[in-house]
Amino acid sequence: MWVEKYRPKKLADVVDQKEIIGSIEALLKNAGEMPHLLFSGSAGVGKTTTALCIARQVLGPHIQDNLLELNASDERGIGMVRDKVKRFSNFAAFEEIPFKIIILDEADEMTADAQTALRRTIEDASKICRFIIVANNISKIIDPIQSRCAVYKFTSIPEKEAMAQLKKIAKGEKASIDEEGLKEVYEQSEGDLRHAINILQAAASSGAVTAESVRTSAGQARKGDVDGILKRALAGDLSGARERMVELIKVYGMSESDFLKYVSAAVFRSGAGDPGAILRIIAEYDYRILSGANPEIQLSAMLAELGSLGK
Ligand SMILES: Nc1ncnc2c1ncn2[C@@H]1O[C@H](COP(=O)(O)OP(=O)(O)O)[C@@H](O)[C@H]1O
Numbered sequence: 001m002w003v004e005k006y007r008p009k010k011l012a013d014v015v016d017q018k019e020i021i022g023s024i025e026a027l028l029k030n031a032g033e034m035p036h037l038l039f040s041g042s043a044g045v046g047k048t049t050t051a052l053c054i055a056r057q058v059l060g061p062h063i064q065d066n067l068l069e070l071n072a073s074d075e076r077g078i079g080m081v082r083d084k085v086k087r088f089s090n091f092a093a094f095e096e097i098p099f100k101i102i103i104l105d106e107a108d109e110m111t112a113d114a115q116t117a118l119r120r121t122i123e124d125a126s127k128i129c130r131f132i133i134v135a136n137n138i139s140k141i142i143d144p145i146q147s148r149c150a151v152y153k154f155t156s157i158p159e160k161e162a163m164a165q166l167k168k169i170a171k172g173e174k175a176s177i178d179e180e181g182l183k184e185v186y187e188q189s190e191g192d193l194r195h196a197i198n199i200l201q202a203a204a205s206s207g208a209v210t211a212e213s214v215r216t217s218a219g220q221a222r223k224g225d226v227d228g229i230l231k232r233a234l235a236g237d238l239s240g241a242r243e244r245m246v247e248l249i250k251v252y253g254m255s256e257s258d259f260l261k262y263v264s265a266a267v268f269r270s271g272a273g274d275p276g277a278i279l280r281i282i283a284e285y286d287y288r289i290l291s292g293a294n295p296e297i298q299l300s301a302m303l304a305e306l307g308s309l310g311k
């Protein structure tokens with residue numbers, strides 16, 4: 001995967017986000033004083049990458065035993081987070097490093113109650129650990145956590161910087177590109193560099209990266225994803241289907257109504273026994289979402305209903 005291969009290892013190599021990187025580099029001159037950090041901003045703009053660069057710089061060769069990466073949207077919830085943090089912060093770090101680091105990704109997926117519990121966990125672990133909390137949506141992080149952190153708001157990557165990075169990657173991979181092709185990649189990505197790199201790789205795998213090959217492969221990738229979701233739902237794999245749906249919507253920014261459009265187009269490709277029944281279910285949920293019901297809940301319910309239809 002090019003996204004992993006070209007993930008910057010040093011703060012200086014992070015694309016754009018110059019103010020943030022400058023301010024963090026200044027903080028790290030006196031690493032012992034580093035506060036907890038809170039990174040917010042949309043998907044694919046360098047939040048996790050920056051957190052990992054900080055860990056690498058502060059922990060150096062001791063990173064293995066002194067970095068804990070947790071995903072707050074993990075189904076096992078706050079109990080799992082608390083247990084892991086407790087065990088991790090039970091022993092102090094070596095003298096060579098100022099503290100251990102805990103990266104808590106997708107913290108905005110936690111309920112307010114869980115965040116309140118988390119706040120206590122942060123306080124208990126503070127002697128030994130610094131937290132880097134990552135959230136797409138900062139308004140979903142409770143104030144008592146925000147106020148204990150230095151907050152950095154990441155912005156989407158501007159066209160010029162994104163294109164330069166895409167060119168660098170294309171060169172490294174000896175991919176044939178043209179300017180229009182890269183522009184199209186950027187437009188499809190809407191400033192999400194992860195998405196942009198994935199589109200670039202998909203288009204390059206089919207030959208030259210031109211505006212047309214980008215449009216085709218982006219469309220096919222989406223089609224393939226939605227086909228997979230529908231198949232899983234009909235087979236009764238609700239959690240697998242739901243996970244991929246949430247990823248399409250949250251990570252790749254597909255709108256709920258586009259998702260429904262793609263699903264209804266996928267029905268006939270799926271070879272399902274009763275396409276009419278499936279389409280009626282889709283239409284029902286389309287209507288509910290349009291009437292203002294919570295889209296994520298409605299789409300999950302739709303996948304569940306497709307599952308019982310599959311039986
Ligand atoms: N600012 C950036 N500079 C360089 N690469 C980036 C940047 N933002 C995203 N990327 C690319 O996208 C991938 C995902 O980035 P990540 O930092 O995980 O995004 P997020 O903001 O969602 O945490 C990285 O592996 C890297 O290839």
Ligand SMILES: [Mg+2]
Nearest residue numbers: 047048105134
């Ligand atoms: Mg991330």
